[in-house]
Amino acid sequence: MDLSNIRMVVTDMDGTLLNARHEVSDRFFELYHALKGKGVEVVAASGRQYHSMADKLGPISDELVFIAENGAMIRHRGQTLLTTPLPRAFLAEILTRAAGVDQAHPVLCAAGNAYVDGVSEDFLTLLKEYYTDYAIAPELQAVNDPILKVAIYHFESSEKFIYPAFRELEGALKIKVSGNHWVDVSHPDAHKGYALSQLMAQRGIGREQLMVFGDFNNDLEMLELADYSFAMANAHPNVLRAARYRTASNEEQGVERVLGQLLAQL
Numbered sequence: 721m722d723l724s725n726i727r728m729v730v731t732d733m734d735g736t737l738l739n740a741r742h743e744v745s746d747r748f749f750e751l752y753h754a755l756k757g758k759g760v761e762v763v764a765a766s767g768r769q770y771h772s773m774a775d776k777l778g779p780i781s782d783e784l785v786f787i788a789e790n791g792a793m794i795r796h797r798g799q800t801l802l803t804t805p806l807p808r809a810f811l812a813e814i815l816t817r818a819a820g821v822d823q824a825h826p827v828l829c830a831a832g833n834a835y836v837d838g839v840s841e842d843f844l845t846l847l848k849e850y851y852t853d854y855a856i857a858p859e860l861q862a863v864n865d866p867i868l869k870v871a872i873y874h875f876e877s878s879e880k881f882i883y884p885a886f887r888e889l890e891g892a893l894k895i896k897v898s899g900n901h902w903v904d905v906s907h908p909d910a911h912k913g914y915a916l917s918q919l920m921a922q923r924g925i926g927r928e929q930l931m932v933f934g935d936f937n938n939d940l941e942m943l944e945l946a947d948y949s950f951a952m953a954n955a956h957p958n959v960l961r962a963a964r965y966r967t968a969s970n971e972e973q974g975v976e977r978v979l980g981q982l983l984a985q986l
């Protein structure tokens with residue numbers, strides 16, 4: 721595999737770059753600096769909020785481009801380059817549908833904060849891993865901030881319990897099973913592929929210069945943009961089918977393995 725033309729690397733975070741303990745390896749930071757020295761730009765893409773992503777990638781967060789909130793936001797060096805807000809008219813219906821699913825926990829994701837109703841202490845404990853900035857809002861419909869997406873969590877299975885309640889909104893909105901426990905509801909253009917396509921156009925990057933790593937359904941659109949698309953060994957079956965290549969799991973540093981091969985060819 722000839723990787724010598726690669727000029728941009730985009731990696732998902734949970735299930736891809738992060739291990740099961742939600743950690744970034746020291747090896748990744750070493751590779752990042754080496755690739756930067758060779759003129760390769762590294763982009764982090766996630767369903768997480770920007771603040772949580774920046775916290776995980778702290779040592780290099782002032783340099784990276786972040787595609788956050790499943791593509792509803794792009795940030796770089798403290799500047800917001802793109803936002804694609806959820807149409808406000810759908811918020812009441814989304815919250816009503818979520819309320820109809822037992823043990824569904826919605827999160828309103830805004831540019832600077834996230835909002836939850838605070839009903840479940842167990843969910844609040846879990847939430848701290850994914851959202852470093854959040855507030856309790858007992859009446860979610862009363863939140864005035866522009867909403868980038870609504871992320872809905874289920875402790876057992878998002879695909880089994882949450883997605884069916886939202887399936888018929890596909891088209892009017894983007895409905896993404898973004899993890900084993902999460903479904904994200906957003907503007908039809910608010911996905912990682914759209915955000916990445918805008919960044920590629922701005923940077924003058926062609927698909928033959930792009931390497932992308934992913935593991936779940938919310939990565940599918942950005943994987944389609946790259947000639948060098950990699951599914952993690954632990955990826956969802958849809959991702960395994962869509963990606964051109966495979967690498968080891970997130971627990972086996974699959975991203976770092978391929979980046980090491982890339983560095984050796986530059």
